[in-house]
Amino acid sequence: MKKLAWLMSLVVILPLILAACSKEAAAPAVSTTVKIGILKNVTHAPGFIALHNNYFQQGFGKQVKIEVTAFDNGADFATAIATNQIDLGYVGPGPVINQYLKSKNIRVISGANHGGAVLVTRKDAGIHEVKDLVGKTVAVPAKGGTPDLSLRLLLKQEGLKITNDATGVQIVTRAPADTLVAMRQKEVDATLTPEPWGTQMIQEGTAEILVDWNKIPPKNGNYPLTILVASDKFISEHRDLVKKAIKANKQGIDFIGQNPTKAYELISDELKQLTGKGMEPALIKAAIDHLKLTEDIALEDINEQAKASFDAGYIKGVKAEELDFSKFLDLSLLNEVNKEK
CATH class of the missing domain: 3.40.190.10 (Periplasmic binding protein-like II)
Structure with missing residues (x-):
């Protein structure tokens, strides 16, 4: 008798379970x-x-x-x-x-x-080592960005000051594309910029590498x-x-x-x-x-x-x-x- 009651319950419940599963499967996933x-x-x-x-x-x-x-x-x-x-x-x-x-x-x-960033200098700027950046203008893409911070660390390593006059290094902000034009027009002397902008300036004959990517601080490019x-x-x-x-x-x-x-x-x-x-x-x-x-x-x-x-x-x-x-x-x-x- 108990077995019969159990089978009758299963007959009633099973369709309900299958219907619920079917509805769940048919329901669209939340977008x-x-x-x-x-x-x-x-x-x-x-x-x-x-x-x-x-x-x-x-x-x-x-x-x-x-x-x-x-x-x-x-x-x-x-x-x-x-x-x-x-x-x-x-x-x-x-x-x-x-x-x-x-x-x-x-x-x-x-x-x-x-x-992925390099320091390049304008070919005719008379810059042959980092200390020659004194009195020069160096562009970075944005204040507080990684190239800007790397440049500041590099200048600190070399004992150079950041100033707004010729007694130190002047840092200005320019978008990389604008820096490309500024280098051609001799408005800036160097730039620490993400690649491929440095390579593009070198290939067109405007600039040359002063500090390659694997020497840029911190940790030599790492x-x-x-x-x-x-x-x-x-x-x-x-x-x-x-x-x-x-x-x-x-x-x-x-x-x-x-x-x-x-x-x-x-x-x-x-x-x-x-x-x-x-x-x-x-x-x-x-x-x-x-x-x-x-x-x-x-x-x-x-x-x-x-x-x-x-x-x-x-x-x-x-x-x-x-x-x-x-x-x-x-x-x-x-x-x-x-x-x-």
Whole structure:
């Protein structure tokens, strides 16, 4: 009797279970939009490849829509991610270090590349060593950016002062494209700039290398130039997607290493998509050859750049001993991704 009752219950319940499963399977997945930011620099190459080869889309899944915003500078990127206009993306450490101290809502989740900037001088400027920069004007892309901080460290190593007159080195800000014109017109004497701008000036006969990429401080070019960051909000709400983004970044790095010639073409195509203008593969090759593609990043790298920013007066309202970036660098997701391989 009990067995019969059990069978009758099963007959009643089983259709209900199957119907519920059917409804669940038929229900569409919740749609999500991921907003990715990237700078219009070749040094953000892993991001360009990850976008072009659909590594982000493949990882996120078809239900996720991707929106890409290309920025002209790191300061605008940092503001955008702090105010949740974008969720994650590629940027130099300097701007987001400064923004983090204000908002505390950004995390570094992976490296992308190290190095990639050179110090070039105008051929007829009479500059043959770093000490000859006294009385000269040196351009950097932006205040507080990684090239600016590297230049300040280099000048400090050589015992040179930064001034607004001929007694020291004058630092001015110019976008790389504007610096190219300024060098031709002899308005600036040198520039510490991300590649491939230095190579482009050299190839056209305007400039020559004073300090190559693997001698630029800190750590002789082994410093983070491009990093992958995400907002706290996005990490807390979509930790799984953040891990997929980290994996896509790694796939971009690996693709460039394994298919360099093809990568140059794809990077140019993605630049054209984002900016309306591609770049000669030879120039992209020069940029890639002058940097180290890596997902590695260490707290000491962040601390060193933060100290340089503090010494330059870009970080205000805190004491040097109060600078703490232990929570800014979150490698827990990167470690999880690497363990899942």
